[in-house]
Amino acid sequence: MIRQHVKFALFLLLIIWISIRYSDLYSIFGIKPDILLVFLIRRALHDPRPQVSLSWGFSSGLITDVIAGDVIGISSLAYSLVCFFVSFYKRASVYTPSYKRTLLYIYSVSFSSFLFYAVTSSSTPFLKNLAFIIIPCAIYTMTAAIVFQTLKPTR
Amino acid sequence: MKTTPRYVIYREWIFLTAAVLVSIFLIMFNDSSFNNTLSSYGLDAYSLINYDYFSLREKSAMQREISELKTRIMYLENNSVISESAIEENYRLRSMLSIQKRDSFEFIYARFAGRSAGSSNSTLLINAGKEKGVSPGDAVLTEAGLIGMIESSGDKVSKVSLISGRAGKIAVRTEINRAYGIMNPDGQTTAIIEEIAKGVLVNAGEKIYTADFSELFPPDLLIGTVISVSDSSATINKKIKISFAQDMENIEDVFVMKRVEDK
Numbered sequence: 001m002i003r004q005h006v007k008f009a010l011f012l013l014l015i016i017w018i019s020i021r022y023s024d025l026y027s028i029f030g031i032k033p034d035i036l037l038v039f040l041i042r043r044a045l046h047d048p049r050p051q052v053s054l055s056w057g058f059s060s061g062l063i064t065d066v067i068a069g070d071v072i073g074i075s076s077l078a079y080s081l082v083c084f085f086v087s088f089y090k091r092a093s094v095y096t097p098s099y100k101r102t103l104l105y106i107y108s109v110s111f112s113s114f115l116f117y118a119v120t121s122s123s124t125p126f127l128k129n130l131a132f133i134i135i136p137c138a139i140y141t142m143t144a145a146i147v148f149q150t151l152k153p154t155r
Numbered sequence: 156m157k158t159t160p161r162y163v164i165y166r167e168w169i170f171l172t173a174a175v176l177v178s179i180f181l182i183m184f185n186d187s188s189f190n191n192t193l194s195s196y197g198l199d200a201y202s203l204i205n206y207d208y209f210s211l212r213e214k215s216a217m218q219r220e221i222s223e224l225k226t227r228i229m230y231l232e233n234n235s236v237i238s239e240s241a242i243e244e245n246y247r248l249r250s251m252l253s254i255q256k257r258d259s260f261e262f263i264y265a266r267f268a269g270r271s272a273g274s275s276n277s278t279l280l281i282n283a284g285k286e287k288g289v290s291p292g293d294a295v296l297t298e299a300g301l302i303g304m305i306e307s308s309g310d311k312v313s314k315v316s317l318i319s320g321r322a323g324k325i326a327v328r329t330e331i332n333r334a335y336g337i338m339n340p341d342g343q344t345t346a347i348i349e350e351i352a353k354g355v356l357v358n359a360g361e362k363i364y365t366a367d368f369s370e371l372f373p374p375d376l377l378i379g380t381v382i383s384v385s386d387s388s389a390t391i392n393k394k395i396k397i398s399f400a401q402d403m404e405n406i407e408d409v410f411v412m413k414r415v416e417d418k
Binding site: 016017019020021023024027030032034036050051054055058061062063064065066067068069070071072073074075076077080081084088091116117119120121122123124125128132133137 | 159166167170171174175177178179180181182185190193194196197198200201204205268269270271272273275276277278280314316320321323324339340341342343404
């Protein structure tokens with residue numbers, strides 16, 4: 001169990017490093033997917049313990065914010081809430097069919113994107129922020145989630 | 156179906172509340188010294204793994220760059236000889252008239268070391284920190300113009316808050332009439348300038364600089380160029396749209412502008 005936690009922690013650190021150092025490589029017109037969120041949701045969908053998922057979300061969000069974030073605490077808030085409720089839902093349902101999982105991804109990514117960019121891009125007018133940052137970023141993150149799901153499906 | 160004990164559910168909700176409260180506390184006190192200290196520790200940790208693995212350039216490209224730089228140095232040295240006598244005369248006249256001397260600055264070179272993971276591109280990491288004398292509040296610019304301000308600095312890495320983000324609300328002036336206004340970022344590439352009266356003539360293509368009285372940035376640093384001017388708003392002021400001189404997506408080499416204390 002501890003070994004799995006250590007492996008996942010190292011994996012998250014690698015994802016954080018890639019998204020800080022090399023995010024330009026996969027950014028399209030300045031829009032980047034939140035790959036860290038995708039992996040956190042995948043983990044939360046595996047683990048029906050909201051407290052554990054919350055810890056992963058909070059700590060990885062805080063690390064990202066502390067290193068390169070504009071507003072410290074916003075990623076940890078968004079990731080904590082998303083991870084907690086995804087795990088909570090996972091525990092409440094015996095079987096999650098693919099359409100429900102897709103909806104769960106859509107809700108989580110949209111919520112996280114909205115919360116994150118409503119604060120960090122608050123200087124941009126709201127509708128412009130919504131049209132040019134929040135929605136494209138959520139779509140790109142969803143696309144990344146589909147790619148990862150195709151490459152390595154979660155049950 | 157197995158049900159979760161009530162005390163476990165309570166404990167989970169307490170954990171969630173604690174995480175949310177801590178996050179909100181950090182957000183509310185974002186500019187506090189505690190957050191800056193936290194950030195500088197984070198930057199120190201990041202500097203341990205920050206190495207530019209993929210920037211090994213070809214020899215021919217580097218040789219071309221060196222020859223271009225040598226040509227540029229020759230051109231600038233030629234220009235500096237001409238302007239030196241003018242500067243000396245300017246200093247002499249300023250001291251005769253008892254006008255305060257302009258602040259002098261030194262430039263610290265740094266390279267891109269990362270950027271905020273999100274799409275808002277509001278922060279940038281550079282590979283110069285306290286060891287090179289970089290400190291919070293220093294202006295950061297590229298060859299094209301001003302890009303932001305040091306938000307927090309670790310020993311080897313510093314975090315720059317870009318003018319296309321939260322650090323973008325600054326006092327600016329126009330090139331020709333030296334009219335002062337307040338700039339507000341309008342996205343990654345553009346900003347809106349307000350508080351310039353409709354009577355002041357501002358043309359598209361005119362350059363925008365930092366204001367002389369700005370407490371955040373040194374004066375006369377290029378910010379961008381006017382794209383459009385609108386007089387149609389119901390206020391007495393113009394609405395001027397500018398594009399930033401530097402493309403915030405493509406930043407490689409930067410200079411930190413550090414004020415030098417007169418001895």
